[in-house]
Amino acid sequence: MLKKTLKTSLATAVLGGSLLASMIAQAETITVAIAANFTKAAEEIGAAWEAKTGHDVRFSFGPSGKLLAQIQNGAPFDAYFSADTGRPELLVEAGDARDFFVYAQGQLALFSLDLPVDENAEEILANGDFRYLAAANPKAAPYGLAAQQVLEKRDLYQRYRDEGKIATGESITQTFQFVTTGNAQLGFVALSQLRDPESPVAGKGHTWMPPAEDYDPIQQGAAALTRSEHPDVVDDFLAFVRSEQGAAIIRKFGYDTH
Template identity: 90%
Template sequence: MLKTLKKPLAAALLGGSLLAAASAQAATITVAIAANFTKAAEEIGAAWEAKSGHDVRFSFGPSGKLLAQIQNGAPFDAYFSADTDRPELLVEAGDARDFFVYARGQLALFSLDLPVDERAEAILADGDFRYLAAANPKAAPYGLAAQQVLEKRGLYQRYRDAGKIATGESITQTFQFVTTGNAQLGFVALSQLRDPESPVAGKGHTWMPPAEDYDPIEQGAVALTRSEHPEVVDDFLTFVRGDAGAAIIAKYGYDTP
């Protein structure tokens, strides 16, 4: 009897030990992500989890606010900013490593009702609207890009003095201002309009400002040196830079390096 039990028992013990080992090796990392990259990050995260067996959690917000959290000790493993200056600051301070540009964002002017696709320049010049939404230029690179587009046309100071600019804390809040109709038009990320689950998918009017009217929105990422799972972080960043990650990034309206 004992002989007949040894093999199944050994197999059960081996299976249990392998399961325990696999469980022990699985890790969860937390990544700070610029708000404009929300949908792309979520799709990338799901694809990477399925491939790697690890888990990733995201904390979305304005790049400047996320940087402040990191500098104040927030337990993030990696940081995806909407610019390159902030992650490079972390590298210079010794708090991050392996900087790379993961995407180049594109600014879009969107309105549910105003035909900005046909008359953007005239609509901006006339100012016949109550509010124009834009992200905070000090916290969000898309907000700075919007400011630059308006300044090139001599409109930024005029609209700011007139109280016509509805400033969002992040590009996500800015998008909400426009999609809810609280602002008649606004500068958003093209990626937000490419989201198939967007409340305005297939609706409204869009104008793409000339790329030369604003500084390139190069978005940089880094691994944070405080991470307790550096190998897992490296695997995630490698996935982002690979063909599968690049395809998802392009799908959401970004240029890829």
């Protein structure tokens, strides 16, 4: 009886070990290029997907334009999440990407640690009683273009450029740092950055949401890259992003998913 029990236990252990080895062998790692504004949402989505599938995802965060240039120069990414739709669509047209979809719509916010933009944004912007206004590079970051459009609608963009009052960030992440460190007295950031519970300014400062009609919708598009050596795993990750679980995380960080 004891021998039989030992044999059964041994067989079970061997079978369990074989299954574990099989799962480890099948686990794959993908690398995804992600627009800087989507950092926190992507990290939470990635952790949830890894827990569900056993696969791993690595992220490379940066300005959408810079990431596109890296992809076009052969960077080994498996998927691309831009802060606009034009760049991933460009890759699809060139045959370098597939399965394009809009994963989120961003919202622009004007934030200041000290200036009461929540009450007097229009007056503060018009008076220009500040040293620096931070905004992302409009040529590289869609949030920067949106900020430019908001200022142009008020005939302020060229004026502030001429006065040297615009502190231009390479990405929306750097722009956010300008404002949160006080190097710029106010700045146009992504609402998602302010929704981050780990943000250094969580619960602090003043926020104004520019009217949505003052800037082009910030539709953020993604696509799988055709050069990927793990297309099935990439497809699974993209499907998770589009699932209700993924959408709930995206909305949590201040985006619209409609």
